[in-house]
Amino acid sequence: MKRDRIVILPVEERQGSMATDPIVKELNAIITRRWDVAPGLAIFRVETDDDLFEFTAGQFCVLGLPPSAPRVPNAEPETPKEDDRMRRMIRRAYSIASSSRAREYLEFYVTLVASGEFTPRLFALREGDRIWVGPKATGLFTLEGVPREKAVYLLSTGTGLAPYMSMLRAEFAHQGSKRGVVIANGARYSWDLGYRAELEAIARVNPLFTYIPSITRPQGDTTWAGVLGYIQDQIVDGRLERASGVPLVPAQAHVFLCGNPAMIETVTTLLKERGFAEWSKRTPEGQIHTEKYW
Incomplete structure (x- = not known):
């Protein structure tokens, strides 16, 4: 049995609640491509405003969206947060799927977690919407140190x-x-x-x-x-x-x-x-x- 279809709001409804949020000014990248693999499963391609950081294949970086960013309407209800938390960027780490030789963009393969804070907002985004990308990649899950003959x-x-x-x-x-x-x-x-x-x-x-x-x-x-x-x-x-x-x-x-x-x-x-x-x-x-x- 397939999962329920993900409902995406029109752009005006998706972006309206972010209009007065000061965190929006921190968003430093744009979603240039989105492929929906299956309901609740998508590939996002992101281009940063500034030069892309270097990374090693297998590493991850952090993505972020403001709490005011709209969520897909069929996500689970959120528990109200204290005011100070609501002023902070919601950040999550994701493995990079694009080649480290691709200097124009980053690619991410993501599952929607209906009860989560970040992915219901991410899945409400479409091509042309903005997102925050952290300044560097990190992680030791790479091929460095694996002998070439293995x-x-x-x-x-x-x-x-x-x-x-x-x-x-x-x-x-x-x-x-x-x-x-x-x-x-x-x-x-x-x-x-x-x-x-x-x-x-x-x-x-x-x-x-x-x-x-x-x-x-x-x-x-x-x-x-x-x-x-x-x-x-x-x-x-x-x-x-x-x-x-x-x-x-x-x-x-x-x-x-x-x-x-x-x-x-x-x-x-x-x-x-x-x-x-x-x-x-x-x-x-x-x-x-x-x-x-x-």
Whole structure:
């Protein structure tokens, strides 16, 4: 069953409540493109007023909107906030999906959280509307430190795919990388598989790249003929390795995990049973890299 359609107010109604808000003056970027992947799931392309900061593929930055920004009307009701909080910019961190080589814009892959503060406002925006972008990107969820000869498994659920799109576009698509790259992205339904057409196109022309999309609710998506089940199940029964042809062993691969914390915890346990270790600045010899989305 598909999610309810997201209702977008006309521009006059969306922007009217912001007219007298002083925080609006801080908005420093514009939404130039918006793609609605599915109800409650969208890709936003943003251009900053000033020169774009440099970043490494896999990093994140902060987006912001004023509390006075309109919300999609079918979001859950907000609890009234104290006056001092209402004067502050609402800020949230998002992984960058665009290539670090793209100097004109940033791209973000976002899920609407109906009970949230930020995304109901973000999803009310259309092309041409303004937003705030923080001054820098940060994060250690990158390919820096991964030996060039090692294959990489980039495993994700939902919008956890975003940093991998940046990596793929920057590190692999433009550099002719010789290592094996596996992107496995799980979603509830096939229409929730963002960037699917782009990834399938890359897989057709690059024999070193494998794209494995999967869904977990086939009873509501009867036309899907692809992989079923959770990513952790695909590891246990060997489907992931068979589909990619890349041995899932620490001597040959690094594994990146992004998205649902339950998936990350389960897969991390499975990988440790195979001899993998978690990567950190203190343990750079590790092969498991994680980024939890909530």
